[in-house]
Amino acid sequence: MSLVLYNTLSRSKQLFTPIDPQRITMYVCGPTVYNRVHIGNARPAVVFDTLFRLLQSLYPNVQYARNITDIDDKIMNRAAELDEDISALSERYAQAYFEDMAALNNLEPSIVPYATQHIPEMINMVKRLVDKGHAYVAEGNVLFAVQSMPDYGVLSGRSLDDMLAGARVEVASYKQYAGDFVLWKPSADHEPGWDSPWGRGRPGWHLECSAMIEKHLGETIDIHGGGQDLIFPHHENEIAQSCCAHDGKPFTNYWLHNGFINVEGEKMSKSLGNFRMVNDLLDQYPGEVLRYVLLSAHYRSEQQFSKDLLDSAWRSLDTLYGFLRGQSPCNAVINRDSAGFKALLDDLNSPVAISELYRLAKQMHAASGEAKDALQAELMGLAGLMGLLHQDPEHWFTLARGDSDISVEDIERLIAKRKQAKLDKDYAGADQVRQDLLDLGVVLEDSREGTSWRRG
């Protein structure tokens, strides 16, 4: 029973060895709350939620922090656009984010720190960096001097010169070195700001994570996750800030990064206008369908996303819930020797774990008595680690699909009518009722016990 994780730092899979098995620490970069989130934002949340569940099955205490960035130029711009108060806007979207994440059956992280509630900690960290000679003040800005850190670039595998060679952003004149980044920047009177030793201002983009990790999780943490695009500069800069503030002490032992999502074969981007917002998708699909899709590919792979995929994922879940239909609820049991559990231990191989769900479900279906109950418990244990199959099966099949809006009462009334037609040997009439229901998105299934139905 050993967890193996792919560490971006070493570019290889490594056996996970916690700093303290009694307290696992994991941090994942959360959203900047200036808008609703899209499916790409949901991927790390689902992936690392699954890792959180897995870690909780292995260790007694897992501290998982996922932040809310509620101060940022994007938020300020958006607030100006909408003529809305900045804090009201960020709180509104933070709540929307929590709703979306809950709909995807993500557990609440142990800690949800807000950037604006950690300004003193951030200022304190900047002070230390200035005192230690890793940062300097220029025109009201405090900048991190990347040349003061020999290891800068270790995560992304770039040298300073390489980075500057391809830089496509104009270098601010006050920077001592083009690669230096902002820790603290001045705020104009109309902009939000906090008093600091360098005047009224606000934190730079990278600072908050370092400060909040230090406060809530410690100077060195086990796992840090996020999207691949955050490797540089965000995570590189977090390393620089934290290591230099802590006199070179390691910051994160295992860096995990999830891949991107393509929509209908193209990158999801603002310019293509093909963002898939989570709440829009939730209008048409159960959150579990989105979650199933997100876990059907390995987290480090680029993933294809399309309407067809959502539809087929829904049918895939129908198959699993179909096996569970008629089974009494049971207590989930995690079988630590099972292929599914081992797959998850192997760098979170959720596609293989999902395939094991089918194997277990079919085995359960074929079994009886205690063996059947045991298989059901194992199935639910594995599904639970991935946050799947948590709904009542009967309820699952009543979930509205597409534009079908026939009521449960009407469905049952028609089923009764068909039953009578069958008793009268009026098969044409019975078939007509069944076809009418099918046209309304309701599928009938006859069995010895009678007729059951599902929307599909």
Next chain:
RNA sequence: GGCGCGGUAGCAAAGUGGUAAUGCAGUGGACUGCAACUCCGCCAUCGUCGGUUCGAUUCCGACCCGCGCCUCCA
């Protein structure tokens, strides 16, 4: 220019030095009054060209194609 990733059946997606999981779709059969569900079966030689090897989809090299990052970005 620098760094990195990927190309597996209609779609999606694992995986392995010894002829390729799983799901959806399709298809043949059983079951059924007919269906649906379920069950049994079928459905790929892994981008191209070389090399290493008894043997490569899996290792190495070249090439083609697609993609990401290089201080907004999951």
